[in-house]
Amino acid sequence: MRATCWAGVNRVEVRDVPDPKILNRRDAIVRVTSTAICGSDLHLYDGYMPTMEKGDILGHEFMGEVVETGPGVDNLAVGDRVVVPFPIACGACVSCQRGLTSLCENTNPNAGMAERLLGFPTAGIFGYSHMTGGFAGGQAEYVRVPFADVGPLKIDSGLPDEQVLFLSDILPTGYMAAEMCDIKRGDIVAVWGAGPVGQFAIASAFLLGAERVIAIDRFPYRLRMAAEQSGAETINYEDTDVSEALKQLTGGRGPDACIDAVGMEAHHGTGPINAYDRVKQAVRMETERPHALRQAITSCRNGGVVSVVGVYGGFVDKFPMGSLMNRGLTVKTGQCHVHRYMRLLLEHIEKRDIDPTFIITHRLGLDDAPTGYETFKNKADECVKVVLSP
Amino acid sequence: MRARTVITVNKPASECYALWRDFERLPEFMYHLESVQTAGGRRSHWRAKAPAGTTVEWDAEITEDEPDRRIAWRSTGGDVENEGSVDFAPVPGGQGTEVAVAVDYTPPGGPLGALVAKLFGEEPLQQLKDDLRRFKQVLETGEVVRSDGSPDGTRTQRQFHQEDAHPQESPSSQEARA
Numbered sequence: 374m375r376a377t378c379w380a381g382v383n384r385v386e387v388r389d390v391p392d393p394k395i396l397n398r399r400d401a402i403v404r405v406t407s408t409a410i411c412g413s414d415l416h417l418y419d420g421y422m423p424t425m426e427k428g429d430i431l432g433h434e435f436m437g438e439v440v441e442t443g444p445g446v447d448n449l450a451v452g453d454r455v456v457v458p459f460p461i462a463c464g465a466c467v468s469c470q471r472g473l474t475s476l477c478e479n480t481n482p483n484a485g486m487a488e489r490l491l492g493f494p495t496a497g498i499f500g501y502s503h504m505t506g507g508f509a510g511g512q513a514e515y516v517r518v519p520f521a522d523v524g525p526l527k528i529d530s531g532l533p534d535e536q537v538l539f540l541s542d543i544l545p546t547g548y549m550a551a552e553m554c555d556i557k558r559g560d561i562v563a564v565w566g567a568g569p570v571g572q573f574a575i576a577s578a579f580l581l582g583a584e585r586v587i588a589i590d591r592f593p594y595r596l597r598m599a600a601e602q603s604g605a606e607t608i609n610y611e612d613t614d615v616s617e618a619l620k621q622l623t624g625g626r627g628p629d630a631c632i633d634a635v636g637m638e639a640h641h642g643t644g645p646i647n648a649y650d651r652v653k654q655a656v657r658m659e660t661e662r663p664h665a666l667r668q669a670i671t672s673c674r675n676g677g678v679v680s681v682v683g684v685y686g687g688f689v690d691k692f693p694m695g696s697l698m699n700r701g702l703t704v705k706t707g708q709c710h711v712h713r714y715m716r717l718l719l720e721h722i723e724k725r726d727i728d729p730t731f732i733i734t735h736r737l738g739l740d741d742a743p744t745g746y747e748t749f750k751n752k753a754d755e756c757v758k759v760v761l762s763p
Numbered sequence: 764m765r766a767r768t769v770i771t772v773n774k775p776a777s778e779c780y781a782l783w784r785d786f787e788r789l790p791e792f793m794y795h796l797e798s799v800q801t802a803g804g805r806r807s808h809w810r811a812k813a814p815a816g817t818t819v820e821w822d823a824e825i826t827e828d829e830p831d832r833r834i835a836w837r838s839t840g841g842d843v844e845n846e847g848s849v850d851f852a853p854v855p856g857g858q859g860t861e862v863a864v865a866v867d868y869t870p871p872g873g874p875l876g877a878l879v880a881k882l883f884g885e886e887p888l889q890q891l892k893d894d895l896r897r898f899k900q901v902l903e904t905g906e907v908v909r910s911d912g913s914p915d916g917t918r919t920q921r922q923f924h925q926e927d928a929h930p931q932e933s934p935s936s937q938e939a940r941a
Contacts, residue, residue, distance in 0.1 A: 376929060393930040396909040426912070428927030445905065465903040467773045467858055479900045482913035483925070485889050497910065500928065507912015507928045517930065519908065 376513030382420035393517035398445030401521030407534035408435035433459035435511030455525035458711035461497040464523035475708035545714035547573025553680040553705035554630035565665040566634035567595035627674035635665035636683025681706035767865040792897035
């Protein structure tokens with residue numbers, strides 16, 4: 374089959390590889406009909422995520438048709454149309470039973486590797502380094518889906534792929550970001566990053582009752598999308614002092630909640646601090662460039678919530694602990710527990726509360742994946758989201 | 764060489780005890796073991812894989828057996844002098860069972876000693892932790908979880924010598940299809 378493989382820093386190649394096989398009783402093989410490139414795939418592309426190997430198949434946002442099931446899968450049949458959540462969850466451990474599926478205790482065969490870096494291991498994730506299990510990803514013609522009796526959501530309605538594909542990751546991730554803000558009547562939420570997750574966090578914050586949402590980015594086309602599609606107010610940090618602008622927009626209080634939808638490769642408006650972090654990240658003295666997170670903390674209202682869904686891999690420098698502690702902020706974070714949001718969000722899509730297709734700017738064939746990565750990375754051609762059709 | 768570690772399994776102590784007490788199933792999650800034969804009663808014969816296609820063997824006897832609470836064993840003769848124990852303690856609030864394992868190996872002298880040291884000695888704690896992760900997987904999910912990068916499931920050496928994360932030409936295990 375054809376598959377998008379990591380070939381080193383800034384290189385992906387679509388190669389011929391063997392077809393996937395059933396390895397565990399509860400596996401299914403899915404023929405991928407639609408898959409997307411995620412912002413977090415760019416952390417792999419850019420080479421900032423540890424434990425990648427050349428040849429690894431990328432992709433954790435995908436959906437398709439079941440073509441084979443293992444003997445332990447009794448709820449899916451060949452021909453079923455499914456969306457697959459990016460974290461692999463067993464459904465039986467205490468974490469899964471508490472709904473914390475991205476922390477599944479059983480699905481990461483390389484738990485020892487993750488434990489060394491993180492203290493405790495996390496769940497297996499499709500196509501996302503060996504630290505998260507070394508599972509082949511879904512930017513391919515076929516993919517093996519472990520615990521197919523737990524994860525995949527069957528789509529029985531005739532909704533097209535593009536309406537439901539993002540249930541695999543970014544729509545639930547954006548929704549969880551907003552849910553963690555514990556939004557109350559009158560609340561103002563600020564969102565750093567108007568990429569795909571940021572766009573869905575903005576839409577979800579309104580869905581959950583936010584009075585106003587303020588989007589922060591440096592790309593006018595992305596800010597325009599946030600304003601036009603969801604009604605967000607916008608701040609371009611390249612020409613505006615964000616903290617001061619947020620105070621102006623919130624009567625001097627600061628936003629009630631701040632969402633970091635950027636993660637480890639944030640850019641920054643001021644040169645020297647950006648240079649400091651770039652150098653330290655390049656020589657691996659820190660693994661992140663956490664400008665957005667720092668600003669989200671220092672901008673948040675006293676006693677407010679900082680919700681972090683941007684991906685981090687290791688350690689950050691100059692973390693504003695004094696601001697966080699003295700002002701009584703709460704940090705909530707996590708890889709999205711996709712399983713617990715899929716059904717709810719499918720209902721929202723069916724009721725037309727949200728139409729997730731608005732973020733799609735590029736539709737390509739699987740063989741054009743390298744172009745997709747390059748376009749997405751460079752934010753060329755006003756790119757927000759690339760969908761690939763194998 | 765000694766290693767001790769603990770894991771929490773979301774199953775009652777009786778099920779955890781039952782899987783461990785069935786010594787012939789130990790190789791399912793203790794990957795350095797090739798086989799354990801029980802001769803009825805408290806005696807058993809263990810074979811472990813050693814480098815270069817060789818094996819080491821020993822006889823063992825159960826020294827303590829408290830159903831649902833504790834099992835202890837020690838070697839009575841053979842290539843490797845060793846002893847071990849496992850304790851099962853319910854987690855308050857019905858959140859499963861804490862399974863605490865301790866193993867001690869005394870490698871023999873001579874070339875066999877070097878072989879045994881290599882077998883158990885590189886990462887003894889990591890090996891034992893991985894054994895317990897697989898034990899938990901078998902109890903909670905029914906089998907050892909495999910990926911393309913780790914087709915044998917959680918395995919200490921494998922974690923540092925990964926296969927690429929794409930389907931392999933000939934997976935090391937085909938039994939899943941059976």
